[in-house]
Amino acid sequence: MLAYAAKRFALALPTLFLVSLIVFGVMRLIPGDPAALILGDAADPETLAALREQLGLNQPLAVQFFDWISRLLGGDWGTSLTNDEPVLPTIIERFSFTVTLVLPVFAIALCLALPAGLLAARKYGSRFDSIVTVAAIVSLSVPGFWVALLLILVFGVELGWLPTVGYVTVDDNWTTQVRYLILPAAALLIVETGQLLRMMRASSLEVLEAEYIMHARAKGLPETRVAWRHAFPNALAPTLTLAGMLLGSLLGGAAVIETVFALPGLGRLLVDSVFQRDYPVVQGVLLLVATLQIAMNLLVDLLHPVLDPRVRL
């Protein structure tokens, strides 16, 4: 088990390296060099040259890259071009907000999708199954911002029950905070549950046709045990892979929904920075997001042998 974990970890390292290379490379593809971007259009050539020197832009690219990496590892993720603040603390602050929004939503999505998917598969062709199937495909077919705007329209504008936009900071009491988060959370839930539901239903249907399920039933075991003890763990494995990918991308910020509700999350930070051409921040966010995804995949890989003992090495 430990060897398996070590191996998976070792395999993730080259990917991580390539990811940082991509992030570094993409930012070098930007027309104009970083020094010009920092100083703006009206910079005189001498200051520009001085800043180039200071930023190490005259060095060979490889040197710059490793220099950048070592600064990253040292916690220096650069400075924002818009407000001159260090990038890393900003990113961490935004990320912590995203986590508080995304994790509960994701947990609820799993709690809904996994049992519902299995149940729909057990009652294949029934009314419940039809409802689940339709709900899943509708969830897949509506863009997040559309759901978000619809919720704002209904609950905010028409009914006036909940605040529509914005977020209040820690100073206010937590019930107010939660009120602000209900609509974004609902929007996220509606959009993200569909995929999980579909996957769980599909893999459950497949598992329920397996010979070992027939064997379990032929032994006269009650249906509940067949479903939860025999089918569920086996159907969960493929869904888990998808869940890892979804969670990874969600932690990278629900860019669209955060923007609609004007929430201070990681995704909105990326969108804003792209607008303001604040490249150090874009770079930092992309790097963090990709690292999170790799970590998520690693976690799923490590969970797999627990569900399916055949997965070893």
Added chain:
Amino acid sequence: MTAPLLDIRGLSLKLRSESGDLPILSDVSLAMNAGEIVGLVGESGSGKSMLAKALVGLPPRNAVVATEHFGFAGVDLAASAAAHAAICGTGIGFVLQEPTLSLNPAMRVGEQLAEALIHHRGLRAGAVLSQRIHAALAAVQIKDPESVLRRYPHEFSGGQRQRLLIAAVMLLEPQMVIADEPATALDVLVGNEILDLLVRHAREKNSGLLLISHDIAQVAHRVDRVMVMDQGSVVENRATSELLRCPAHQRTRSLLAAVPRRAVAEHTADCGRVILEIDQLTVRFQKVRFGWRRAQTREVLSRASLKVHAGETVAIIGESGSGKSTLALAALGLLASASGTVMVDGQTWAQRTGGERIAVRRRVQAIFQDPSSSLDPRMRIEKIVGEGLRHSGLSSRERIDAVHRALHDVGLSSTTWTRYPHELSGGQRQRVAIARALVLSPELIIADEPVSALDVTIQEQIVTLLDTLKREKGFGLLFITHDLAVVSRIADRVIVLRNGQILEEGAASRVLSAPRDPYTRALLACGPRLVPEGSGYRLISGSSDPRQFSHEP
């Protein structure tokens, strides 16, 4: 006379589909007494498997089952699904075909054995429970129960898993057991043992056993009574000896006729020159080719040598994992890394250069096991057969003629020539594969299990076809199979392969009548025990005990 244990009358089963209902079983009636052992035989598609699933109350989702009377132990279950479910496990036990798929891969063996006992008998984990389980494991000859119970199914071989499944079924002491092709997915020797185990257990416990098989020879000497199924109904149902003596129904006769005879005709092959010569061939596969550790290797074939002459049929016999398919690939020059030499016409594959290689390839052709995967699904039959003539230098007219001649030779009517593979039956597809090889007028055809994916009656036809073609065209034939009986009629020489080593080699008549190696003797012992007598057949008793060879390495 007491009432039968199982008494079914008028069972019919339909599968619903978008194109209408598909009848699978019609008006099936059957009765079994307590302690009776009955064989149910029929070709694939005859509905025997579906009948088994209907009997245990687990038909597929889209099936509609109707019965007039479903009596079990004096109770009519036709009316109530709940009552039917209640006899699952304790009333009727069910052993499935595919042992590698029938145990939950994510659950320890111990829990899978214990769960039904806990549910049905109300036992708690403890001494009584584990004592019962140990006894059941001992009954199916599984050693070291403590460690077995802690392990997961994938850590066991197919044969061992089938034993575990049988133990799981037997633990509940059902009044009868239905076993659906329990030996088909296993190697001959192991499968034979599993069948013996089931029969012995049924006799000891005086429980009923319904043994389902596609192979009448496999069950005939084990059962009291045989039921023959054809196209969804039971066409014959009589005591074994009686049925063998004078088979009444056409299907019964064709199933019996398809059983290969042990009687070996003395082949007088006029040995031509050597076409294929394999010398000291050793093939190693790397087990893991991943990561930084250099992986261990496994020897699939060690120092195998053989020769095939023109016009000669050589049979290679071995079970799965014996290295026989690897040998075929090496002979075809498709294996990149191997030590030893494979010479076709006196030259190794490696010695030949591009153009020459292609020319030689065409002289050595192959027929693969499963015709549904060996024909490109996107090409028409004519194209498939004609593909090999691309570089033949023939005009397109001559090519078409050659293709048609080959298709005609293998007995395919011209209506099939422009179809796609999936529109043909299994037997027809294998004929196409033979025609594809034949069209190049090869000197050697390597046939890797060419009939094992086909129904028994079709197997017979394909083997006969190959034999006839060999005599007409004079090519050498390297026939690879797991089934001794299949080759006994056509082989001139037999080579027995096991764990990558050649155990025995010799003239077919000698090997089949006086085998030297104990493994060959064991294989022969579990072959069919039917001999023709008058208008029917007679059972003969087997001799050697094959048990010592069945434990997989």
Added chain:
Amino acid sequence: MTSRRRPGSLLGLTACGLISVVSLVGMIWTPFDPYDINLDGRLLPASTTHWLGTDEFGRDVLSRLMRASGISLGIAALSTVLALCLGAFLGGAAAFFRGWIERGVLLACDALMAFPALLLALGIMAVAGPNEIGVIFALAIAFTPRLMRITRAAAISISERDYVKASRVLGNGEWYTMLRHVLPNCISPLTVAAGTIFGTALLAETALSFLGIGMPPPTATWGGMMADGRQYIDIRPGLIVIPGSAISVAMLGINLLADALRDRLDPRMRYL
């Protein structure tokens, strides 16, 4: 095994047909010029002249909707085709050459897939700037790795089939075998994958244009129309409901059709 007909496939076909016709017509003819600003007729409700009303610049909503569907679907289609070509080429190469080429391609794939598709597209747009080619390439690059993986997996599994061995036995060369036997049999799984990716690409395109990072204004796009309509959500909800519904109808059609396609071409995945 026959797959059960889904009632949805007919619905999907209808929705896709409808949207395709509207987009094709919208690229050639619209009731009004979708870019014609008329400050006197701002935010008009639906009427007989303006069937769906006008937006904050007095532009005809129906005309913009029609033009936008052509643009959004066109971008999604072009990027899918581009991703398909790139993915099939790289995946095919990985499966054919194996060895270090395969390892390299797979590593690049892993690295690219570490970025969520939308965020990767965002990042690329940051470099490329808001223009047509940028959007198409950003989406194509974001979806290439998945198609590459599918191609590679399909090609490898097909190369192991007996008919590929049979082709070699007939003396056919590697390239011939690859082109004649392996590639044609990869078409089915790739078609199925492309159907799904097309839907995802459309969703991503609308998200990008909604965020204002996609096609530059005043180009009519569904996402852009919704972004513009946001400010008027309380007085003219139609400005977001109409393009929103159009997206949903298109997505529903595409998803249902992709499912039907999977049922037919790839029965192993028939349950998804």
